[in-house]
Amino acid sequence: MPEFSSELPLPHEPQQGLVERVYRAPGGREIPVLYARSDLRDDHGEPIGAVCVASDITHLKRAEGSLREAKQMAEEANLAKSRFLANMSHELRTPLNAVIGYAEMLMEESDERGLQGSVDELRKIQFAGKHLLGLISDILDLSKIEAGRMDVHLETFDVADMVEAVLGTIRPLADRGHNRVVVVCPASIGFIHADLTKTRQILLNLLSNAVKFTDHGEIRLTASKTLRDGTPAIQFIVADNGIGMTQQQLGKLFQAFSQGDSTTSRRFGGTGLGLAISKAFCDMLGGTIEVKSQLGVGTMFTVRLPYSDPHELSLSRRSGSFSRTVAEAARAAAARAAQLKV
Structure with missing residues (x-):
């Protein structure tokens, strides 16, 4: 008759719910068992007994092991x-x-x-x-x-200059589609300390998409400073009055190699990587990206990215301390770069 493993509690212990146990057969083979116990009480709530059920889960454990092995092989x-x-x-x-x-x-x-x-x-x-x-x-x-090989490089840059450089690339594309580009970015927005390359790439991807899916329309870029959970953030809003999207299309918008549908891919081209990369960059930088869209009306993307004030950063460096925001961003980037899956 099978015996209990000496390393595990016996089933008469006062426990409720589902618990895994290991039984040892006479030949030494261990049998994984799912043990369930429930107390029986009378009308006054006094215990009068218990119901115990033990199920052999050997096949379940083997299946779990196979799934773990398959998952590891897929990840590799x-x-x-x-x-x-x-x-x-x-x-x-x-x-x-x-x-x-x-x-x-x-x-x-x-x-x-x-x-x-x-x-x-x-x-x-x-x-x-x-x-x-x-x-x-x-x-x-x-x-x-x-592959976890994407690094974050923080530097101080002028937001208005960065926006103007992005527009230099986008305006010729917009002109081909007879689109008007409207920019709301006050020069007083000043300097921030963040990742210039990734911020610029996010804007390029969003504006390129807006231009691609808009014809004889308007693309509007708005840049401003805001607070996100009490932390200073730079906010970019890219809005267009192009073809828009359905709720079904929005559901898979940030998946790699994914576009609205096959018709969209044939008509407008592209690989479907731009938005997936933008979402990944926002995650790496500790920011967010949101989208609202209506078919036939247009689309609006809102990006919020944390940053450090260069003046405060300079003071903290002189005093021998380091900006908390930058330090947290660096730690978060290091952790997310190793785990992020697009």
Whole structure:
């Protein structure tokens, strides 16, 4: 007859609910058992007995072990995939940059010689090369995030200058779709201490999406300072009056390689990585990104990112202390970079 394992409590112990026990068979084999015990009481609440049930869960434990092993193998395969993409993306960018560079050199030379036909053809090569480079950069960013190799670099920068630099890239794209770009970013917004590259990339992705899905409309970018849970934050709102989205499309908006539907993908192109990367960057920086949209009316993204005041940061460094906000952001980034899955 099976015996109780000497390492575990016996079933007559006063416990309620479900408890796992291990029985040991005469041959020494351990049998995992799910043990349930419930007290029986009379009408006055006095205990009069108990009901005990023991179920053999050997098959359940084996299934759990198989699932754990499969999960570990899947995670290892995903990590290997991310590392492979990161390495391949880097190797692809090097020759592609050379192609773009030579195309630009040939464009200048053709322009000097008055060969306008050649300039137009070379411009197509340059545009296609830059488009491909952008796609590769997105894949590289995504693979770095998944592999936990994306770092946060904090620096002091002027918000208005950063916004103007982003608009320099977006305005030509907006002009092609006959869109008007409206910017509300007061110069008095001043300097902040945050991750410039990721903040700029988030805005570029959101504005690029707004331009892509809007025709003969308006794209509005609003930048302001606010508080988020008592912590200083910079807020960016990107709104458009483009095609908008349904609630079903909003549900999978931030998934990698996902777009609204197959029709959207065929008509507007793209890989569906921009918003996934923006969401990942917001998470890494300790911020948030929210979206509201209505089909046929438009879409509005709201991004809030924590920052440190450069003046307070300077004072804290002189006094030998370090900004609490920056320190917390760095710790959070280090933890999230290792765990983040897009």
